[in-house]
Amino acid sequence: MPVISAPQAFNQDDLYVDLEGIFEHPLFLKCEGFNFAGSIKLKAATEMVEAAERDGRLTPDSILVESSSGNLGVALSMIAANKGYRFVCVTDSRCNLATRMMMEALGSQVHIVTEPDPVGGLLGARIGHVHELCESDDRYVWLNQYANPSNGTAHYRRTAPAIARQFPDLEVLFVGAGTTGTLMGCARYFREWHRPVRIVAVDAIGSVTFGGAPGRRMIPGLGTSRRPPLLDESYVDDVVRVAEADTVRACHRLARRGFLFGGSTGTVVSGAMAWLARQEERELTAVAIAPDLGERYLETIYQTAWVEDLYGDDVLDSVPDSRPLSIPSQAA
Structure with missing residues (x-):
């Protein structure tokens, strides 16, 4: 039984969601929102x-x-x-x-x-x-999270080793890029690991982190309007850029199966699925990091009027409904 006296002393670090039954490709989602701050x-x-x-x-x-x-x-x-x-x-x-x-x-x-x-x-x-x-x-x-080396150190010491313990055969890791602290900490750890792991950064379209053209971004979390000082692209094997409409669709697709995640998670999942769809090799052991949960997005991503006003009336038309329940018939 955990007993704590400081809220920062508690963090659930070993919870994963298997997304294969929701999306087209196998992917384990590391849930980082189960602490008193609600995020990674x-x-x-x-x-x-x-x-x-x-x-x-x-x-x-x-x-x-x-x-x-x-x-x-x-x-x-x-x-x-x-x-x-x-x-x-x-x-x-x-x-x-x-x-x-x-x-x-x-x-x-x-x-x-x-x-x-x-x-x-x-x-x-x-x-x-x-x-x-x-x-x-x-x-x-x-503290300057954008340039503070302790930002990345936290994930070098904690996040990446936690993933390595659970997935000793890990082949691909998807990490959202904001300040790039999580990305750099994990990438540096796996660069030193006993086997190669492909590090795929997921960014929002409209972000300039990896040299993209600046544009409107309405969902907070991932993406920047200036290159993060912490970023070292030599540690990144690939970059996937995700449109915000696809972020919204991924969030709603997860929600329709009972998983309410935040915007950054929707971006990472959408980017990971797009990347995995392009691979012609066998199925890979892949993990993506979900930075937070969805309660803080109820007035935005999960509010129909907000979504349709920004992304169009048909933005959610392609989101599949949840699988129908199989209700056994009662005996007469």
Whole structure:
């Protein structure tokens, strides 16, 4: 029986969903949303805060500040509340309402940026606001998830070894690309492993992470409007880019089988299935990482009017209904 005194001490790290019965190809989905922060970002947040404490950057009167599209903000809000730090999350208008309310419920301040930077977009505007706060008061400590090596270290130490324990014959790993902390941490671990593993990064169309053309992105989580400093493409074997409409379809397809996942998961699953469909070899032992669950997306991805307004009235027409139940007949 787990007994904890700090919320960050608990994380279910060994839960997988077998997607073969829902999609066309075998794929094991590693579920990272079963902790008190509700996402994989708990690992990075914990590692970055603890590293800052060891280095002496964080003191009792420090004010944590971070730019986040949502999930890291929730994780840092939770840790800050537990440890007694003040925390300011700088986000933008794409951040889900439920996510903002969670951060505020945990005692954090949420600053919402609405005007994009002419060059760096909303992300650039968020980072600019973080710099302004740090220049205004030396108590602010910016962990900088975009360049902080502890972001990747968390997944090198925890996420990748957990996958390796469960799948000693792993051949392909699909990882969504945001800050690329998860991607780089896992890729570096498997580069040193006893057997080769293909690392496939999944990105959103409209993201510039891997050199794509910038474009509108309405679903927070994956993708960036500037190249992440943590990214080293030499560790990535392939990149799959996913349209947001396909993200929505994958989320609804999972939901119609009882699995409510977040937008980043829908992107990763859609990209993984597209990549697997192009392979002519035998079936591969493949794992994809699901960063979060779907409750925070009820007003967006799972809200019909929101989806149809952004992606068209027919965006969900191709999503298959769930398999009909077989109800045994009762004896007369």
